[in-house]
Amino acid sequence: MTALAGTGTLLRFALRRDRVMIPVWVAVNALMVLTMPNTLEGLYGTPADRADLLRQLDTNASLRALTGPVFGDSLGALTAWRVGVYAGALAAVTSLLIVVRHTRDEEESGRQELIASGVVGRRASLTAALLAAGVANAVLALLVTAGLAGHGATGAVALGAGLGGVGMLFATTAAIVAQLTESARLARGLTAAVLGAAFVLRAAGDSAHGDGSSPLTWLSPLGWLENLRPFADERWWVLGLFAGAFALQAVIAYGLAGRRDVGLSFLPTRPGPASGRLGSTGALAWRLQRGAVTGWSIGFLLAGVVYGGLTDGAADLVRDNDKAREIFERMGGQSGLTDAFLASMIGMLGLIASLYIVGSVLRLHGEETSGRAEPVLANAVGRLRWAAGHLVIAFGGAALIMLLAGLGFVAGHGKEAGPILGACLVQLPAVWVIGGVAVLLHGAAPRLAPAAWGVAGAVLLIGWIGPALDAPQAVLDLSPFGHLPKLPGQAMAWGPVLVLSALAAALVAAGLAALRRRDTTT
Amino acid sequence: MTKAITVSGLHKSFGRTHALDGLDLEVESGEVHGFLGPNGAGKSTTIRVLLGLLRPDSGAARILGRDPWADAVEVHRRIAYVPGDVTLWRNLSGGEVIDLYGRLRGGLDPTRRAELLDRFELDPTKKGRTYSKGNRQKVALVAAFASDVDLFILDEPTSGLDPLMEEVFRRCVEEERARGRTILLSSHILSEVEELCDRVSIIRNGRTVETGSLADLRHLTRTSVTAELAGAPDGLARLPGVHDLDIQGNRVRLQVDTDKLDAVLRSLTTSGVRSLTSTPPTLEELFLRHYQGDEVTAR
Numbered sequence: 001m002t003a004l005a006g007t008g009t010l011l012r013f014a015l016r017r018d019r020v021m022i023p024v025w026v027a028v029n030a031l032m033v034l035t036m037p038n039t040l041e042g043l044y045g046t047p048a049d050r051a052d053l054l055r056q057l058d059t060n061a062s063l064r065a066l067t068g069p070v071f072g073d074s075l076g077a078l079t080a081w082r083v084g085v086y087a088g089a090l091a092a093v094t095s096l097l098i099v100v101r102h103t104r105d106e107e108e109s110g111r112q113e114l115i116a117s118g119v120v121g122r123r124a125s126l127t128a129a130l131l132a133a134g135v136a137n138a139v140l141a142l143l144v145t146a147g148l149a150g151h152g153a154t155g156a157v158a159l160g161a162g163l164g165g166v167g168m169l170f171a172t173t174a175a176i177v178a179q180l181t182e183s184a185r186l187a188r189g190l191t192a193a194v195l196g197a198a199f200v201l202r203a204a205g206d207s208a209h210g211d212g213s214s215p216l217t218w219l220s221p222l223g224w225l226e227n228l229r230p231f232a233d234e235r236w237w238v239l240g241l242f243a244g245a246f247a248l249q250a251v252i253a254y255g256l257a258g259r260r261d262v263g264l265s266f267l268p269t270r271p272g273p274a275s276g277r278l279g280s281t282g283a284l285a286w287r288l289q290r291g292a293v294t295g296w297s298i299g300f301l302l303a304g305v306v307y308g309g310l311t312d313g314a315a316d317l318v319r320d321n322d323k324a325r326e327i328f329e330r331m332g333g334q335s336g337l338t339d340a341f342l343a344s345m346i347g348m349l350g351l352i353a354s355l356y357i358v359g360s361v362l363r364l365h366g367e368e369t370s371g372r373a374e375p376v377l378a379n380a381v382g383r384l385r386w387a388a389g390h391l392v393i394a395f396g397g398a399a400l401i402m403l404l405a406g407l408g409f410v411a412g413h414g415k416e417a418g419p420i421l422g423a424c425l426v427q428l429p430a431v432w433v434i435g436g437v438a439v440l441l442h443g444a445a446p447r448l449a450p451a452a453w454g455v456a457g458a459v460l461l462i463g464w465i466g467p468a469l470d471a472p473q474a475v476l477d478l479s480p481f482g483h484l485p486k487l488p489g490q491a492m493a494w495g496p497v498l499v500l501s502a503l504a505a506a507l508v509a510a511g512l513a514a515l516r517r518r519d520t521t522t
Numbered sequence: 523m524t525k526a527i528t529v530s531g532l533h534k535s536f537g538r539t540h541a542l543d544g545l546d547l548e549v550e551s552g553e554v555h556g557f558l559g560p561n562g563a564g565k566s567t568t569i570r571v572l573l574g575l576l577r578p579d580s581g582a583a584r585i586l587g588r589d590p591w592a593d594a595v596e597v598h599r600r601i602a603y604v605p606g607d608v609t610l611w612r613n614l615s616g617g618e619v620i621d622l623y624g625r626l627r628g629g630l631d632p633t634r635r636a637e638l639l640d641r642f643e644l645d646p647t648k649k650g651r652t653y654s655k656g657n658r659q660k661v662a663l664v665a666a667f668a669s670d671v672d673l674f675i676l677d678e679p680t681s682g683l684d685p686l687m688e689e690v691f692r693r694c695v696e697e698e699r700a701r702g703r704t705i706l707l708s709s710h711i712l713s714e715v716e717e718l719c720d721r722v723s724i725i726r727n728g729r730t731v732e733t734g735s736l737a738d739l740r741h742l743t744r745t746s747v748t749a750e751l752a753g754a755p756d757g758l759a760r761l762p763g764v765h766d767l768d769i770q771g772n773r774v775r776l777q778v779d780t781d782k783l784d785a786v787l788r789s790l791t792t793s794g795v796r797s798l799t800s801t802p803p804t805l806e807e808l809f810l811r812h813y814q815g816d817e818v819t820a821r
Contacts, residue, residue: 108651183612183651271647272615279625288611371609375662378573378603378675379626382595520575 006120010128014102015135022136025094029140033087033159034147036079043323044078052321053078058210062313065207068226076151076231080159085202088225089195091140091167095133096174096191102129104178104187107263116262126257130171130250137167155231158239162225165242169221170195172249179256182265198222221245281381285389288367289360293397296356300349300401304408307345308420311413315341330467339489342409342416343423349405350427351463351481353398354456357435360394365442365449371522383516391439391508398431419488426487429500430480434459436507443511446521525584526551526673526704527572532581534567534728541567542578543728549706551672554699556719557708558809564728565708566606569677572706573603586673599628602666606678606708608658610650616661617646623665635668641690656682667694674698674705680714692718712805724809736805743803743811744777747786752794761785772796 015022044050050073057063057070070081103126106112112125141164148156174191181187198220205217206226217223221242228238260266278284315337318324328340364387367373377386406424410417438452462471462479476482480500485493527549534542542564549555559565570576572585574594583590588597610619624630639646644660653661659682666674680688688711695705695718709715715722716736723733732739744765751772758774759767763782768775778786780803790798 269649269652271645272613272618272649274615274617274646276615276618276621278614278618278622281626284622287614371605371607372611374570374573374575375603375605375608375623376626377575377594378598378601378605379623380595380599380628381626517577519577520570 003121003123004127005124006118007124007127007131010102010115010120010124011131014098014128014132018098018101018132022094022098022132022139025090025097026136026140026143029087029090029094029163030143030147032090033079033083033144033163036083037075037148037151040075040078040082043321045323047073049321050078056316060313060316061207062310064210065203066310068202068206068223069210069212071211071226071229072232074151074155074231076148076155076159079148079151080155080226080230080232084159084162084225084230085199085222087144087163088166088222089199091137091163092170092195092221093192094136094140095167095171096188096195098133098136099129099171099174100178100184100187100191102132103175104181105184108182108184110263112262122258123254126175126253130168130175133171134168137164137171140164140167152231154234158228158234158236159230161239162228162230162242165239165246166221166225169242169246169249172246172253175253176249176256179253179260180266182263182267182269202226280389281376281386282389282392284376285363285393289363289390289393289397292356292359293393293400296397296401297404300353300405301408303349304405304410305412306408307349308342308409308412308414311338311341311345311409327467336489339419340486342413342420343486343489346405346409346420346423346427347463347481347484347486349424350402350431350484351460353402353427353431354434354459356401357394357398357431358438358452358456360397361391361435361438361442362449362452363390363394365446368446368521374520374522377520384512387439387512387515391435394435395432395508398435399425399428402427402431416488422492423487426484426492426497427481429497429504430484432504433480433500433507436504436511439511440507440514441511443514443518446518524551524587525549526553527555527583527585527706529568529572529583530581532568532571532583533579534564534571534576535579541728542571542581544581545725545728546730546733547723547725548733549704550721551704552699552702553720554695554705554707554718556715556722557706557725558710558712558715558722559725563725565725566677567728568725569603569675569706569708572675573598573601600672602627602669602671602674604659604662604666604674604676604679606681608655608662610653610658610661612649612651614650615647616644616650616653616657619650619661620646620665620668623662624669627669627671629670630665630668631670635664638664638668638694641694642687654682656684656687659683660687663691663694667698672703674703676705677708678710679707680709680711688714712809716805722805732808739805739808740780740803743780743808745780745783745803746801747774747776747778747783747790748799749774749790750796750798751790752796755790755793758786758789761789 044053054070054073067082068085071077106115106125115125141160144163145156145160148159170191173194174187177190178187181190199222201216201220202223205214205220205223206212208214209217212223212227217227224238224241227235229235256266278287318328318341319337325337328337328344373386377383402424403421406421409420409424413420434456437455438449441452442449459479459481462476463481466476483496483500485491485496525548527547529545529547532542532545545564545568547568557565567576571578571583572590574590574597577591585597586600590597620635642660642664644657644664659679663679680691683691692714698705707715707719719736721733721735722739724731751774754772755769755774758764758776761782763779764786765777776786
């Protein structure tokens with residue numbers, strides 16, 4: 001098989017390049033699944049609790065849209081219900097990142113030419129990328145199977161196989177899309193959009209039917225995963241759907257790959273304007289970031305609408321469960337369940353907004369290390385003005401997406417417009433502090449700038465998992481979000497808000513001062 | 523004549539690497555100055571200090587009469603820079619980048635821009651990711667030559683250009699020289715430097731080892747002479763400055779220090795000259811002497 005010559009070498013090379021990325025993604029996913037039985041045990045410990053939950057899910061369509069239907073009251077079945085769809089989506093994201101990284105990314109950067117000139121078959125690169133995704137998904141499936149075997153071996157095998165199946169299916173989806181576009185970024189975006197569509201189809205189908213039997217659900221691979229019914233009388237034949245769809249998509253991907261030239265695509269890049277209107281570093285920064293800002297804005301608006309719409313139903317569900325209510329109150333404050341739910345959901349979006357602000361601030365880092373900043377700074381442009389263009393988008397954009405989330409919540413929830421908007425905006429000082437840390441790192445220690453992702457990740461972990469794990473207050477206090485008043489519901493506390501705002505301003509000022517004084521890096 | 527660039531005793535270290543070790547450089551206003559040296563000699567570091575991107579550890583640098591670090595923005599209004607390795611934004615067209623750079627510098631001449639696009643045969647509608655290395659360099663060159671500035675700093679600007687485009691580049695440099703502009707040209711293409719530059723500075727290990735006009739520098743090197751004489755040569759070996767003397771019957775080959783050429787010729791004519799070839803030292807020989815010296819010290 002000369003078409004596959006070199007596949008083994010390329011696979012080893014791919015796994016070596018991904019030696020951090022694959023283990024981290026797989027470990028996070030497996031941890032999310034494997035810690036769930038414990039959490040659920042705490043929430044729904046008694047048969048009465050579980051009967052309540054099942055009854056709620058039967059009548060509460062908006063909740064089913066979030067998590068899918070439940071098919072049994074064992075801890076295993078509840079785990080599959082609670083995390084199955086999300087773990088499947090995470091496995092799909094892992095796969096699409098791996099496959100695009102080793103196919104279209106390589107071609108776009110020009111590295112593929114050098115590789116293809118070696119003793120490498122025409123199909124070797126795509127095969128190696130799919131195999132690398134296969135390794136990641138196989139490890140995930142094994143970890144889930146082994147970790148949940150105590151709750152029922154057949155169910156554990158079914159859930160592991162289903163997660164691996166979703167992952168591999170989206171690996172081939174990414175392989176097809178990577179043939180269509182010349183830009184790796186676009187390939188990732190389009191595959192993620194397919195995944196989003198799969199999620200929406202399943203959500204729509206599940207809100208209509210309580211047993212996953214809607215045709216819409218059957219159109220979505222994420223719907224297949226729940227219809228596999230792990231831990232609840234498994235329907236093994238559903239795995240055949242994954243296998244069939246995988247084979248079909250693989251044939252299409254290889255067919256397309258065999259019909260095109262290296263580096264080219266079926267959707268060629270359109271030419272741009274012969275002359276430009278960009279006239280300032282601010283306009284350039286907006287041009288570079290507008291796509292990301294638009295994406296985040298749409299995402300936050302939709303998330304607001306969805307969570308706002310779910311608020312009343314979710315509050316009903318939680319009302320009857322002491323333990324769950326306690327967690328929500330710890331996250332959202334003790335003042336009426338609806339307000340507590342709103343506060344915890346808005347707080348969660350605030351946490352996620354810190355990912356936005358870190359990504360936006362670190363554009364400065366990307367521009368600098370890629371060598372694109374240097375010729376810009378060789379023009380009549382001061383460093384502060386150059387940095388300001390990106391920072392306005394980072395800090396102003398954070399305000400914009402939180403405001404849009406608030407409008408979404410208001411639209412979805414239909415009442416309490418003022419308090420909800422206030423609750424969204426009160427997140428900003430904490431988001432800005434995280435952005436300020438990124439500015440300071442980029443200014444004072446440019447080589448460490450990517451560590452800002454670690455800071456955002458730590459804050460997310462503290463905010464998400466901390467309350468459920470009963471973490472000590474000292475740990476919760478490490479995150480700036482821990483100091484915010486839990487609006488709506490609690491009284492507004494200006495003290496911490498002003499202190500955090502001042503801290504954010506000081507971090508930005510220190511970062512910019514350091515940026516002015518240091519050498520540029522490449 | 524005023525100086526466009528003066529650098530003296532410049533030091534810059536990156537960790538344990540001494541990139542610049544007391545570098546001196548003087549560029550007169552209105553001249554094309556060649557900036558030569560092996561890879562890693564410190565050319566790009568010097569240029570980045572001159573652009574105010576790096577702060578020197580010690581030493582003085584003035585560019586257009588100002589401090590490159592403190593007055594960076596003011597200085598940059600009168601400078602155009604072309605990096606050796608041009609990276610563009612993947613989703614911006616070449617035309618957009620040219621106009622952006624021009625506006626950030628304070629405007630560019632649209633007629634000149636159109637003319638340069640035509641001469642460099644550059645398609646401005648292609649996106650950054652689809653340009654080849656040479657075409658990315660053309661984007662930066664068009665942006666530079668279309669702007670009205672006093673000083674051009676060009677860091678190996680032709681390394682990706684084909685010979686035809688190199689020729690276009692040379693004509694552009696000549697035109698700018700005719701307008702009285704100053705150009706600092708870092709390059710490895712010696713024919714280009716020989717053709718374009720009024721003066722050159724050669725640096726090695728972060729230090730300037732030679733500087734002056736090409737004529738000045740040639741005096742430091744040897745001329746090769748091959749002659750066929752009427753009679754046997756006499757007394758050549760005793761003349762000062764003669765090296766590698768090789769006499770076979772009436773044929774003579776030798777190397778002579780260029781400032782001692784006169785005495786050698788006189789000695790040859792006393793024996794009667796039938797034919798004579800004399801090759802002046804090329805920049806390449808000059809260059810090799812310094813580069814090889816570099817290797818020797820490195821060993």
